[in-house]
Amino acid sequence: MSAHCQLTGAQPGFGKTISHSHRRTSRRFDPNIQRKRYWLASEGRHVRLTLSVKGVRTVDVIGIEAAVARIRARGGKV
Numbered sequence: 001m002s003a004h005c006q007l008t009g010a011q012p013g014f015g016k017t018i019s020h021s022h023r024r025t026s027r028r029f030d031p032n033i034q035r036k037r038y039w040l041a042s043e044g045r046h047v048r049l050t051l052s053v054k055g056v057r058t059v060d061v062i063g064i065e066a067a068v069a070r071i072r073a074r075g076g077k078v
Contacts, residue, residue: 003030005052038064
């Protein structure tokens with residue numbers, strides 16, 4: 001599963017882990033990605049979205065119809 005959110009565009013961040021001896025090694029900071037299934041009433045079907053938890057909360061606030069419109073405006077496929 002790709003580690004990016006379809007709604008917010010959240011992607012992994014990159015940085016370093018610093019040990020006690022101060023050695024630096026590369027690491028990834030992955031967003032909390034979930035796959036959620038929503039009923040899209042306007043099209044009469046379910047849609048499965050890959051969202052970060054922030055994206056899930058955004059869908060709760062603005063609604064699934066507006067969220068799908070935003071994803072399509074960004075050029076995403078739903």
